[in-house]
Amino acid sequence: MTLLKSLYAGIASTSFALAAFPALAADDVKIVASFSILGDMVEEVVGDLATVTTIVGPDADAHVYQPSVADAKAVAQADIIFVNGLGFETWSDTLIAESGTEGTVHIATDGITPIKVEGEIDPHAWNALTNGVIYVTNVADVMKEAMPEHADQIAANADAYIAKLEALDVDTKAVLAKLPENRRTVVTAHDAFGYLADAYGLTFLAPVGIDTEAEPSAQELAVLINQLKSEGVAALFVENITSPALVQQISDETGIEIGGRLFSDALSERGGPATSYLAMFQHNLGTLLNALAPETAS
Known part of the structure; x- marks a missing residue:
């Protein structure tokens, strides 16, 4: 079993609210997100309360990405790491292992029912807005636990963002119908x-x-x-x-x-x-x- 699968097996069975990490001071919190779409979601939730670094940037293909030394350094220094899971980041097992990070790793798709394509789990869960709401809820739960002194602000950010996603979901269903x-x-x-x-x-x-x-x-x-x-x-x-x-x-x-x-x-x-x-x-x-x-x- 690869490290990422081991991480997923251990983390996915644990409630996000029970993540084992100490409360972090706002000016010290460093967050890493595995790819640009997830990084944007995290930024919407935390606002200016923490620094978010994205590994796979805009217009880059996470399927074939080769992490750099700078990526390993960012992961090593991270307090909190968000990955998509569902087998999307095939490179992250090695990156996390070799970075020596003490940051906690969290699966953003926890609670999403995956679909399969020709027998393989499809990791692109963000392409349904209802799933996007689950991503945001999971991220917010982690961050409220990590930064309890800012829990109200994080909850407000997440609620406002979710309202936009839900409204766009309604519009999308209406026009495509x-x-x-x-x-x-x-x-x-x-x-x-x-x-x-x-x-x-x-x-x-x-x-x-x-x-x-x-x-x-x-x-x-x-x-x-x-x-x-x-x-x-x-x-x-x-x-x-x-x-x-x-x-x-x-x-x-x-x-x-x-x-x-x-x-x-x-x-x-x-x-x-x-x-x-x-x-x-x-x-x-x-x-x-x-x-x-x-x-x-x-």
Whole structure:
């Protein structure tokens, strides 16, 4: 069993509220989040009460990430470490072990029911806003325990943030519910949107599974292209963390237009359209609507 699996087995069975660490002084708290989407959630909860460092930054692929010496130093100095879990950060077991950190490690997806893609657990749970609420609740529970003198502020931050996520969830369900059945199937570069599909009644197909490091065989790609030609899909989408070449090839061979770029596993760089979790979801929703139902997109 890998270290990350051991950590997950031990941590996931423990309530977040029972995390074993002393209360920390606000000006001393150092938090590490494994990737940009989770880091943004943590920042929304803690505000200016603590310093948050993100390992895998904007527009970077956490599936194939290679941690640096600076990452190991950040983890070593961290008081609190948040990871997604569900097998997402395949590199974090080694990073945590070799850093020598004394920080506590917390699984942000604790309490989320995972879905499976071809028998594998899909780690992209943030792609349903209802799951985003669980992430935020878990983070807030950890931080209230770690910083009890700021528990009220942390709770207020989390409540305000959750209200925004819930409102966007209601809006998303309302607009996507209007799509006709023949405008509900799309193709993306890899299987990152299973939770979004389940939450909002869409179907996502992909030539690559949940791990971007995998590559489809020529036969698998041919089967998918034949399926798309016979069944039809509404649009193709490229992703910010993957090469557009494979999706472009599918477009060339099927005649299906590329509907835009979706943000799947990472936020955008500063100045981009998806610099926060909320902005990412709003951008993805708008991009989907522009391609699937342009007359309804604002």
